[in-house]
Amino acid sequence: MSLLIAPKDLPLHVVKVSGDDKTRKHLEDLGITRGALITVIEKTGKSTIVMIKASRLALDKDISSSILVA
Secondary structure, three states, X not given: OEHHHOOEOOXXXXXXXXXXXXXXXXXXXXXXXXXXXXXXXXXOOOEEEEEEOOEEEEEEHHHHHOEEEO
C-alpha cells in the first residue's frame, strides 16, 4: 500500500520507492530505502508526518504516494 493510505502508529517496512532518480536519491539520503522501518505519526491535508530512524519527517502527497509499504 502507499504511505499515503497507510494506518497511523503501525510500524511498516518500505517495499519500494518510485519516482525520478533525484527524488529517490533524496529519500535515500533521508533513510527511506527498501526495507527501512517507517511509522506514520500524523496525517494532515497536505502532508504525512513519519518517524524513521528516530527522526520525524513531513512528506507531501506526491512523495507519500511514491513510497510503498507493507
